[in-house]
Amino acid sequence: MTAIGGGTVRDLLLDRHPIFWIARPEFLLVCLAATALTLLYVRLRIPPFRALFVADALGLAFFTVGGVQIAEQSGLSGLLAILMGLITGVVGGVARDVLLAEIPLILRRGQLYASAAIVGAAVYLLLERAGLPRDPAALAGMATIALVRFAAILWRLELPVLTVEDQDYEAADSRPSS
Amino acid sequence: MTAIGGGTVRDLLLDRHPIFWIARPEFLLVCLAATALTLLYVRLRIPPFRALFVADALGLAFFTVGGVQIAEQSGLSGLLAILMGLITGVVGGVARDVLLAEIPLILRRGQLYASAAIVGAAVYLLLERAGLPRDPAALAGMATIALVRFAAILWRLELPVLTVEDQDYEAADSRPSS
Amino acid sequence: MTAIGGGTVRDLLLDRHPIFWIARPEFLLVCLAATALTLLYVRLRIPPFRALFVADALGLAFFTVGGVQIAEQSGLSGLLAILMGLITGVVGGVARDVLLAEIPLILRRGQLYASAAIVGAAVYLLLERAGLPRDPAALAGMATIALVRFAAILWRLELPVLTVEDQDYEAADSRPSS
Numbered sequence: 386m387t388a389i390g391g392g393t394v395r396d397l398l399l400d401r402h403p404i405f406w407i408a409r410p411e412f413l414l415v416c417l418a419a420t421a422l423t424l425l426y427v428r429l430r431i432p433p434f435r436a437l438f439v440a441d442a443l444g445l446a447f448f449t450v451g452g453v454q455i456a457e458q459s460g461l462s463g464l465l466a467i468l469m470g471l472i473t474g475v476v477g478g479v480a481r482d483v484l485l486a487e488i489p490l491i492l493r494r495g496q497l498y499a500s501a502a503i504v505g506a507a508v509y510l511l512l513e514r515a516g517l518p519r520d521p522a523a524l525a526g527m528a529t530i531a532l533v534r535f536a537a538i539l540w541r542l543e544l545p546v547l548t549v550e551d552q553d554y555e556a557a558d559s560r561p562s563s
Numbered sequence: 564m565t566a567i568g569g570g571t572v573r574d575l576l577l578d579r580h581p582i583f584w585i586a587r588p589e590f591l592l593v594c595l596a597a598t599a600l601t602l603l604y605v606r607l608r609i610p611p612f613r614a615l616f617v618a619d620a621l622g623l624a625f626f627t628v629g630g631v632q633i634a635e636q637s638g639l640s641g642l643l644a645i646l647m648g649l650i651t652g653v654v655g656g657v658a659r660d661v662l663l664a665e666i667p668l669i670l671r672r673g674q675l676y677a678s679a680a681i682v683g684a685a686v687y688l689l690l691e692r693a694g695l696p697r698d699p700a701a702l703a704g705m706a707t708i709a710l711v712r713f714a715a716i717l718w719r720l721e722l723p724v725l726t727v728e729d730q731d732y733e734a735a736d737s738r739p740s741s
Numbered sequence: 742m743t744a745i746g747g748g749t750v751r752d753l754l755l756d757r758h759p760i761f762w763i764a765r766p767e768f769l770l771v772c773l774a775a776t777a778l779t780l781l782y783v784r785l786r787i788p789p790f791r792a793l794f795v796a797d798a799l800g801l802a803f804f805t806v807g808g809v810q811i812a813e814q815s816g817l818s819g820l821l822a823i824l825m826g827l828i829t830g831v832v833g834g835v836a837r838d839v840l841l842a843e844i845p846l847i848l849r850r851g852q853l854y855a856s857a858a859i860v861g862a863a864v865y866l867l868l869e870r871a872g873l874p875r876d877p878a879a880l881a882g883m884a885t886i887a888l889v890r891f892a893a894i895l896w897r898l899e900l901p902v903l904t905v906e907d908q909d910y911e912a913a914d915s916r917p918s919s
Contacts, residue, residue, distance in 0.1 A: 393754070398571070400580040402756040410821050465588050479662070484835070486844050488664050576749070578758040643766050657840070666842050 386484075388416050388444070390477030395452055395469055399459045438538055441478070441490075442501075446530035449474030449502040450509050450523050463510060470506040471499060474530075497537035505530030564662075566594050566622070568655030573630055573647055577637045616716055619656070619668075620679075624708035627652030627680040628687050628701050641688060648684040649677060652708075675715035683708030742840075744772050744800070746833030751808055751825055755815045794894055797834070797846075798857075802886035805830030805858040806865050806879050819866055826862040827855060830886075853893035861886030 389406050396404045406412040426432065452473025456466040475491050475498065482489040491498040509526025513519060567584050574582045584590040604610070630651025634644040653669050653676065660667040669676045687704025691697060745762050752760045762768040782788065808829025812822040831847050831854065838845040847854045865882025869875060 397575055397753055398582055398585070404754055407754070407817070407821060410818070413820060413824065461585070462588070464591060465585060468591065483661055483664075483839055484845055484848060486664065486839075486842065489662055492662060575753060576760055576763070639763070640766070642769060643763060646769065661839055664842065667840055670840060 387477040387481045388419075389413075390480045391448055391452065391473040391475060392477075394476045395455065395473045398472070399456070399461075399469070401455075401459065438534075442531045442534035445474045445478075445498070445502060445534065446505060446527035448477070449506055449530055450526045453506045453509055453526070454519075454523065466510060467503060467506040471502045474502045475499060497533055501530045501533035501537070504533060565655040565659045566597075567591075568658045569626055569630065569651040569653060570655075572654045573633065573651045576650070577634070577639075577647070579633075579637065616712075620709045620712035623652045623656075623676070623680060623712065624683060624705035626655070627684055627708055628704045631684045631687055631704070632697075632701065644688060645681060645684040649680045652680045653677060675711055679708045679711035679715070682711060743833040743837040744775075745769075746836045747804055747808065747829040747831060748811075748833075750832045751811065751829045754828070755812070755817075755825070757811075757815065794890075798887045798890035801830045801834075801854070801858060801890065802861060802883035804833070805862055805886055806882045809862045809865055809882070810875075810879065822866060823859060823862040827858045830858045831855065853889055857886045857889035857893070860889060 389412060392405055396402070449470040451470075453466050453470035455473070456469035461469060479489040479491055490496055505526045505528075508529045509522050512522035512525055517525075567590060570583050574580070627648040629648075631644050631648035633651070634647035639647060657667040657669055668674055683704045683706075686707045687700050690700035690703055695703075745768060748761050752758070805826040807826075809822050809826035811829070812825035817825060835845040835847055846852055861882045861884075864885045865878050868878035868881055873881075
């Protein structure tokens with residue numbers, strides 16, 4: 386679900402039918418095989434936690450830029466293409482986190498999660514418009530996304546965050562939802 | 564997402580393509596601009612908490628009646644048009660609350676949230692069928708929604724609520740999900 | 742929402758329009774009537790908790806096999822038909838649990854929830870391919886789903902579950918999301 390969720394929502398929004406994994410069910414087989422192999426592997430040894438974040442960053446990079454390219458095929462312009470890339474890249478992980486009743490990674494501080502996807506998608510589109518061929522532009526976009534994510538995790542980079550005194554809001558919040 | 568979520572689901576359900584914000588990306592720019600202005604404003608001073616509820620009630624009123632009108636354009640009858648209005652009005656806020664891992668406002672006691680949308684949508688449809696022109700009927704429907712919400716918050720109105728002794732259910736609930 | 746959620750997502754994924762409850766709004770009236778009757782009944786007496794699980798198992802059986810049949814009508818092959826049955830059967834309940842901020846039943850241990858749906862859908866498809874007429878094959882598939890669910894609840898059957906020492910993961914988890 387994490388792997389195909391974003392592309393599914395993108396295809397529904399763009400009215401692209403059949404949905405990519407209905408058109409090519411081998412995607413589902415790859416997901417099932419990867420799941421089975423992971424379950425087997427984890428039974429033998431616990432992978433370093435870091436590996437999950439590397440895999441997640443590469444998935445974000447790949448799905449986001451792929452989503453932008455499919456949006457371009459559907460004739461969408463800059464802002465919409467970036468948004469479709471963002472949706473393709475993050476919706477699967479958001480659905481996973483929501484099902485597990487966790488705050489999605491994308492909403493947590495110090496992750497630069499959506500930021501990485503947006504910046505990488507923009508890098509790809511700008512390089513392409515600057516005349517770079519499609520594949521190197523895509524590779525540069527993907528590298529940008531992965532690097533921003535790695536940097537955010539390693540150095541705990543953060544966007545400036547709005548700080549409101551929690552007390553005020555908690556006091557206020559207790560009123561209308563009581 | 565709160566602003567465009569409901570209309571997006573409505574367009575998907577009605578098979579209206581392109582989705583409204585793909586057809587008119589300026590909607591997205593308005594959302595981005597409003598978000599930026601809000602972030603700037605909140606940095607300077609904390610808005611009264613009450614302002615959030617007023618904005619939410621106006622959004623609910625506007626989106627619900629707008630959703631009913633679009634359902635009418637698609638040829639839907641009374642009950643379905645009201646349901647589409649409800650979906651348009653509430654899904655964005657529900658998605659926001661789910662992503663923040665909160666119980667959606669619509670499911671909380673003493674909010675009359677869905678009730679306000681349903682009653683206002685019905686008021687609009689009835690006035691229109693009674694021969695009132697479209698715009699005053701829409702205005703009356705929107706006013707109904709906003710007023711019911713304000714009344715619910717100010718006077719803590721509630722629908723009669725089913726009370727089951729919690730103990731019984733908790734005891735029972737611990738069994739099958741253990 | 743629990744009743745129509747799964748079929749709605751299935752229809753969207755298969756691009757079947759109008760969505761089944763737009764094509765036949767009497768589905769919505771049945772849901773509303775059942776809700777009203779349930780609210781009235783519960784006001785008089787608390788139903789045995791067990792009744793909820795029987796109703797849920799029958800719904801899972803009915804919706805899953807119905808979803809497989811509609812996928813077949815749309816020309817989908819084995820794996821995709823089973824997946825569409827699973828989606829039809831479980832998405833409504835998942836949405837209900839997510840809105841109530843609970844871990845969905847389908848993700849809890851010792852429920853065999855998705856397993857029941859997958860096995861029952863496969864039984865239906867296999868019997869049909871073996872030459873059995875449609876209706877008895879469907880009945881056998883539905884019976885399989887209900888029986889697996891009953892067995893899981895009564896005897897607390899479980900699939901072998903992956904156990905990772907929680908401590909390791911909690912320690913690791915506190916790092917990147919801090």
